[in-house]
Amino acid sequence: EAGVAQSPRYKIIEKRQSVAFWCNPISGHATLYWYQQILGQGPKLLIQFQNNGVVDDSQLPKDRFSAERLKGVDSTLKIQPAKLEDSAVYLCASSSTPYTGELFFGEGSRLTVL
Amino acid sequence: EDQVTQSPEALRLQEGESSSLNCSYTVSGLRGLFWYRQDPGKGPEFLFTLYSAGEEKEKERLKATLTKKESFLHITAPKPEDSATYLCAGHLLQGAQKLVFGQGTRLTINP
Numbered sequence: 001e002a003g004v005a006q007s008p009r010y011k012i013i014e015k016r017q018s019v020a021f022w023c024n025p026i027s028g029h030a031t032l033y034w035y036q037q038i039l040g041q042g043p044k045l046l047i048q049f050q051n052n053g054v055v056d057d058s059q060l061p062k063d064r065f066s067a068e069r070l071k072g073v074d075s076t077l078k079i080q081p082a083k084l085e086d087s088a089v090y091l092c093a094s095s096s097t098p099y100t101g102e103l104f105f106g107e108g109s110r111l112t113v114l
Numbered sequence: 115e116d117q118v119t120q121s122p123e124a125l126r127l128q129e130g131e132s133s134s135l136n137c138s139y140t141v142s143g144l145r146g147l148f149w150y151r152q153d154p155g156k157g158p159e160f161l162f163t164l165y166s167a168g169e170e171k172e173k174e175r176l177k178a179t180l181t182k183k184e185s186f187l188h189i190t191a192p193k194p195e196d197s198a199t200y201l202c203a204g205h206l207l208q209g210a211q212k213l214v215f216g217q218g219t220r221l222t223i224n225p
Contacts (some may be wrong), residue, residue, distance in 0.1 A: 004157070041216030042118075042201055043158065044143025056212055091157050101148045101205035101213050 002027065004106035006092050012112045018080035021109045024073070025094030031055075033076050033103060034067055035091040043091055049075065050098050082113045117203050118142040120216035127223050130191050134225070135200055135219045138184040143207035147185045149178050150201040158201055192223045 005024040013019050025032050035043035042107050046065065048055040052072040060067070064083070069075040079086055089110050093103040121136045139147065146165045148160035160173040164180035171178045175196060177188045187200055199220045203213040 031222050040217065042120075042203070042217045043213075044215070045212050048212060093157070101163065101203065102160050103158075103213065105159070107155065107157050 004092055004094055004104055006106035006109050008109055010110050013082055015084055015113050016081040019082060020076055020078045021090050023075045023092030026104055029094035029096055031095045031098045032069055032075050037089045037091055043104040084113050087111055087113045116214050118214050118216040120202055120219050124220040127192055129193060129223055129225050132190045133142045137202035137216055139204045141206055142205045145207045147180055147206040148203045149187055152201055159210040194223045194225050197221055197223045
């Protein structure tokens with residue numbers, strides 16, 4: 001069974017530039033999550049989708065971050081404009097239902113903002 | 115405020131030296147307590163779910179336990195391949211169900 005795919009693995013940008021990350025969840029998983037993990041910290045939920053609808057985006061900085069899951073499968077997370085404090089690993093995860101804490105994570109996309 | 119706190123932040127052991135990692139939580143409406151393992155450059159990998167006080171789960175050299183306020187991850191006779199960051203997370207019932215992670219314990223096992 002293929003795991004959660006993410007790209008790119010690494011990205012370096014200047015502050016005020018934009019960046020986009022892509023995620024393809026495990027086949028059949030209706031629930032998709034984007035987490036932000038700053039070095040030395042645990043993952044923090046940014047947004048949760050159920051199919052193509054948003055379930056929770058309470059911690060998403062909506063002035064600069066956006067995410068979509070148009071066809072209920074893969075998803076894109078965008079940051080525009082980036083700030084220095086956005087340097088982190090962006091983890092995508094999926095699960096078979098929204099009622100489980102057993103998530104399957106991708107390897108993450110490491111963002112460095114200079 | 116819902117909070118999950120892990121201690122110690124880092125732990126260095128000799129191969130075969132048993133120890134425990136702590137996860138304390140102050141969350142309302144806890145649905146379950148989860149343990150994950152994260153290797154460098156990888157995403158977290160699910161280990162255990164605990165739902166009620168007194169529950170225990172085991173996997174190889176790891177055993178997770180749960181009380182009403184905290185969880186422990188006991189590691190018995192660890193090997194170098196057990197080196198990783200161990201994350202615990204509370205699964206909240208309120209509103210949209212979500213995981214709240216602790217900051218992790220970075221475990222190093224020296225041969």
